[in-house]
Amino acid sequence: MLQILNEEGEVVNEKAMPDLSDDELKELMRRMVYTRIWDQRALSLNRQGRLGFYAPVAGQEASMLASEFAMEDEDWLLPSYRDIPQLVFHGLPLTKAFLYSRGHFMGGQIPEGVNALMPQIIIAAQCTQCAGIALGLKKRGKKNVAFTYFGDGATSQGDFYEGLNFAGAYQAPAVFISQNNRFAISVPVEKQTASKTLAQKSVAAGIRGIQVDGMDPLAVYAATKEARENAVNGEGPTLIETLTYRYGPHTTAGDDPTRYRTEELDNEWEKKDPLIRFRKFLENKGLWSKEEEEKTVEQAKDDIKAALKEADNTPKQKVTDLIKIMSETLPYNLQEQLEEYTEKESK
Known part of the structure; x- marks a missing residue:
């Protein structure tokens, strides 16, 4: 497993450190804090009946945002229903994210110039779509990559294997990111596959596979950046498994994680919180402060309020x-x- 920061925010793998400027490190932290606030607000809005279907993301910020941070604007993003933060930071207006949650058709209308498909509800269907888009990029001679996200449960679906096999056979510029939060909806990953890792499933497709500490933003970024460079250089696709954890339920549609997760396991993963880990790292470098955090929190609240108002004013x-x-x-x-x-x- 690739790891750069341990749970205390200390660098344990200097050789793997990505080349990120101080401003880039701060921007990545800003996005993670922003998303945590957005997630908290979304759950509250859902309970109030002001937001519809929502898949919580707290705990997975490093896995989601550090990987998206390695993308270029012209790269293609194929998200699942949980991967709305990546979609927003790739260019989707926050208002449309709220409309999508409400089931409004305008929430699925991706603006011109944003290279993304709308969130996929069918489990693993985005894997075959990703292979197709990647092959299209290759045939057109584009120096861009197709990225797709899915959970550990999706690796048991046929579309997952078909997507990897197709991309591998044609050496298409694709990056497949499996966010292994251990339980899919409720089934432990150990019960759904005999594979010791999800990353090793890449072997059968003849492509690269890597397992990453998904609570470590630097490791996630480094792995994704390398996978992108390999794809652009004609070296084929990569499967990245990020070991992560969602602190909330699978979705707001009635899931109760206390029925299949223990309090001890929750406590264990809370100690690995990506925000706490990255905050310690940045504070030690003198790059992050309480003032920076508060400013980001207020910005997130203001943006959410404005986007929600715009969504409320959208014609029914x-x-x-x-x-x-x-x-x-x-x-x-x-x-x-x-x-x-x-x-x-x-x-």
């Missing part, structure tokens, strides 16, 4: 809106439904 979704965007030319059955609902909505 209608059935006719959905029908109109399903096809460029509506087939007869949808045309009939459009006429039916247009009449209903006019009353």
Whole structure:
């Protein structure tokens, strides 16, 4: 397992240290703190009935944001439903993230110039999509990479193996990031596979595989940066397994993690909190302070308030809106439904 920072924020692998400037280190920390506040607020909004489906991310900030930090703007991002933070930092407006959670069709409309697909609900389907986009980039001679994220549970799906095999066979510029938070929804990773690691599943596809401390932002960034460089240089795809942990439930749709996780295990992983670890590292370098943290927290709260207001002011979704965007030319059955609902909505 690749690790650069231990739980006390001390460098234990100097050779693997990535080449990040002081400003870049501070920006990565800012994004992690920002996301933790956003996550807390999203859970509160969900309980208030002001937000719909939401998959908590607390604990996985290093895995998510440090890997996205290694991406270029022109790279393609294929997220799962939990990977909204990466999508926002790759260019999706925060308002659209809230609309997506509410099930509004405008939340799935990716702005022009943002190279991403909307979050994938079908488990591991983004793996085959990623292989396809990566092959397209290769055939067009682009020096860019397709990145996709999925959980440990997705590695038991057929699309996972098909995506890796396809990308490996064509040496497509793809990076597959499996965020192993140990339980998928509720099944321990040890019960869903006999593999000692998820990273070693890369061997069958003939591609690189690496296991990383997913609570260590520097290790995650270093591994992802190297995987990207290999892909751009024509050396094929990489499977990255980040060992991480989600502190909350799988989603807000009724999951109760106390039924399958022990308090002892929760406490063990809380000691590995990526924010605490990275904060100690930056404070020791004189790069982070209480004032910096408070400023970031207030910025996150202000942004969330503004984005939520914009989402609230977005016109309510209608059935006719959905029908109109399903096809460029509506087939007869949808045309009939459009006429039916247009009449209903006019009353």
